[in-house]
Amino acid sequence: MRTLFAKTLLWFLGSTVLTMAAFFFASALNFNSGGQRQGPFGMLVALQFAQAREAYEVGGKTELAKTMERIHSVTHGESYLTDANGRDLLSGEDRSDLRKHVQPSSIFPQVRRERSVIARQSPDDRYWYFVVVNRGNWFTSFVRPEQAMAILVVLVFLSYFFARHLTNPVRKLRQAVDRFGLGDLTARVGLQRKDELGQLARTFDQMADRTATLLTAERRLLQDISHELRSPLARLSVAVELARSDEDLDSHLNRIQKEADRLNSLVGELLQVTRAEGDPSKRKMEPVPVDRLVAEVVDDCRIEAEARGCTAQVIQTKHATIAGDAELLRRAVENVVRNAIRYSPAGTTVEVTVDRNDEHVAVTVRDYGPGVPEDAIPRIFDPFYRVDTDRNRNSGGVGLGLAIAKRAVELHKGRLWAVNATPGLIVKMEMPVNAVTVTSGAALSRSAAD
Numbered sequence: 007m008r009t010l011f012a013k014t015l016l017w018f019l020g021s022t023v024l025t026m027a028a029f030f031f032a033s034a035l036n037f038n039s040g041g042q043r044q045g046p047f048g049m050l051v052a053l054q055f056a057q058a059r060e061a062y063e064v065g066g067k068t069e070l071a072k073t074m075e076r077i078h079s080v081t082h083g084e085s086y087l088t089d090a091n092g093r094d095l096l097s098g099e100d101r102s103d104l105r106k107h108v109q110p111s112s113i114f115p116q117v118r119r120e121r122s123v124i125a126r127q128s129p130d131d132r133y134w135y136f137v138v139v140n141r142g143n144w145f146t147s148f149v150r151p152e153q154a155m156a157i158l159v160v161l162v163f164l165s166y167f168f169a170r171h172l173t174n175p176v177r178k179l180r181q182a183v184d185r186f187g188l189g190d191l192t193a194r195v196g197l198q199r200k201d202e203l204g205q206l207a208r209t210f211d212q213m214a215d216r217t218a219t220l221l222t223a224e225r226r227l228l229q230d231i232s233h234e235l236r237s238p239l240a241r242l243s244v245a246v247e248l249a250r251s252d253e254d255l256d257s258h259l260n261r262i263q264k265e266a267d268r269l270n271s272l273v274g275e276l277l278q279v280t281r282a283e284g285d286p287s288k289r290k291m292e293p294v295p296v297d298r299l300v301a302e303v304v305d306d307c308r309i310e311a312e313a314r315g316c317t318a319q320v321i322q323t324k325h326a327t328i329a330g331d332a333e334l335l336r337r338a339v340e341n342v343v344r345n346a347i348r349y350s351p352a353g354t355t356v357e358v359t360v361d362r363n364d365e366h367v368a369v370t371v372r373d374y375g376p377g378v379p380e381d382a383i384p385r386i387f388d389p390f391y392r393v394d395t396d397r398n399r400n401s402g403g404v405g406l407g408l409a410i411a412k413r414a415v416e417l418h419k420g421r422l423w424a425v426n427a428t429p430g431l432i433v434k435m436e437m438p439v440n441a442v443t444v445t446s447g448a449a450l451s452r453s454a455a456d
Contacts, residue, residue, distance in 0.1 A: 014169040014172055014173060015165055015166060015169040018165045018168055019161065019162065019165045022161055023161075026157070051124060051135070051137055052126060054077050054081075054085060054137075055087075055126050055128070055133075055135035057073055057077070058070060058074060058077070058085075058087040058135060059087065059128065059133055059135075061073035062087060062095055067095070067096055070087065070095060070096050074087070074096060081137075083137060083138065083139055084137070085135065085136065085137045086101050086104070086136045086138075087133060087134075087135055088101045088102075088134045088135075088136065089132065089133065089134075090131055090132055090133070092104065092105045095133075101134075101136060104123050104125065104134075104138070105125065105134055105136075122138070122139045123136060123137070123139075124136070124137040124138075124139070172203075175195070175197050175203040175204065175207055178195050178197065178207070179195050179203075179206065179207055179210060182194060182195045182210065182214075183210070186214055191214070191217070191218040191221065191222075192218075193214065194210075194211045194214060195207035195208075195211055196211065235269070239265075239269070242262060242265045242266070242269075245258050245261040246258075249262070291329060291330065291331060292329065292330075292331075292332060293327050293328075293329050294328055294329065294330050294331075294332045294335055295325070295327045296326045296327065296328060296360060296362075297325050297360045299332065299335060299336055299339065300320060300323070300339055300358060300360050301320055301323070302336075303336060303339045303340045303343055304318050304319060304320050304358050306340070307340065307343050307344060307347060310344065310347055311347045311350070311356065314347060314348075314350065314352065315352030315353060316347060316350040316352060316353065316355065316356065317355045317356070318343060318346075318347060318355070319355060319356075319357070319358065320358045320359070320360070321357045321358065321359055322359040322360070322361070323359065323360040324360055324361055324362050325362075326360060326367040326439070328418070328437055328438075328439055330437075331414075331417075331418075334414040335414065335418070337410060337414060338410070338411040338414040338415055338422075338435065339411075341408060341410055341411040342369075342408065342411050342433050342435065343356065343358065343371055344407065345407050345408060346371050346372070346373035346375075346431070346433070347373070349373060349375035349376065349431075350373045350374060350375050351374065351375060354373070354375075356371065356372070356373050357370075357372045358371050358372075362439065364439070365438060365439060366420075366436050366437065366439060367436070367437050367438075367439055368434060368435070368436045369435045369436075370432060370433070370434045371432070371433045371434075372427055372431070372432045372433075373430045373431055374427075374429050374430040375429070375430055375431065376429070377426040377428065377429060377430055377431050378424065378426060380426065383424050383425070386408055386424060387408045387409055387411075387412040387422065387424075388409060389406055389409040391409075408422075408433075415435045415436075415437060418438075419438050420435060420436050421435070421436055422434070422435045422436075
């Protein structure tokens with residue numbers, strides 16, 4: 007009784023047996039009914055009563071004996087026709103003890119020590135008709151032993167397959183959970199059932215997919231971080247050795263400074279990722295005017311754009327305010343704008359627009375650079391991902407800017423995506439106007455958990 011299969015099987019068998027017993031009991035009550043709306047058994051008793059009375063009144067004891075013999079040969083039971091005082095009209099014996107234990111108006115058979123009594127009284131109160139059924143034969147009055155055995159076999163067969171059908175998904179789910187817990191990230195249930203168990207299995211599969219993706223991404227992130235830190239550290243070591251042995255000290259010190267700045271930039275970007283993934287309760291939530299924030303970011307980035315021979319400007323804006331973390335939103339917009347400037351050819355303009363409707367605020371950044379291959383667009387928001395392995399290094403980036411922007415937007419219940427504009431790339435961030443309130447730390451906690 008410890009397994010769900012055994013419990014289901016026994017409960018189903020027990021419920022079916024009790025239902026059958028209730029059916030037989032109800033049938034017995036119906037068969038013994040003596041009113042105008044009699045059951046089949048009651049009508050049979052009434053017919054026997056009428057035949058026995060007619061035989062006695064027409065032919066006396068001789069005809070009554072023949073009639074009772076025919077009745078006994080069919081029913082294999084005991085039945086008696088008596089007068090109003092309970093004296094047997096065939097044998098003359100006193101059957102009044104049967105009458106004492108019977109209420110004609112009752113639908114229940116009167117159970118004595120070893121037998122049950124069913125009785126009918128004639129409308130003129132002149133006769134009684136008694137049917138005595140042995141208790142051992144009561145059940146067989148409704149179903150034969152071989153029929154009961156066949157019913158039991160079919161019942162066990164159906165109950166077994168019902169219990170197996172019900173518990174098999176649970177068994178598969180347990181096996182998948184065990185395999186997944188032991189480190190097999192490919193373990194899935196793979197059920198196609200439409201019921202609650204199928205939904206549970208699909209929910210587990212979705213959770214396993216997401217967990218496997220997160221673990222894979224974490225491993226890739228650690229590998230990327232190791233690679234990113236190893237390269238500047240190696241160059242620093244070489245620069246230090248050269249500085250010790252070469253007379254051109256200033257050149258080597260500049261190289262060391264450049265690599266130190268690169269390490270500092272990488273650590274700063276990693277801290278931004280950590281902050282974006284951090285405790286939502288520590289974030290400062292406040293009303294943020296998105297149009298003003300975007301204008302300030304674009305203005306701050308103009309010097310970098312001019313250094314690369316391009317420009318950055320807001321070409322369209324609408325007033326829009328949402329509640330959120332101003333610093334995270336600033337970093338998100340700044341990283342997208344700086345990424346666009348980084349790949350904009352000289353003489354082009356990075357165009358920024360701010361739009362809103364009743365539900366969303368949208369910030370769109372477009373550059374006129376080379377764009378991104380279509381198959382690489384979904385991955386440009388992954389940490390350290392590079393479409394060209396040398397592109398970010400030559401441009402000074404470490405591949406974390408868009409990843410930070412994406413997470414910051416998601417923490418504000420928004421979404422960030424990119425499309426090729428031919429030429430150039432369009433990056434759009436969209437956030438709900440009323441999705442986050444100043445006091446919605448719990449909501450942000452759920453977002454961070456997601």
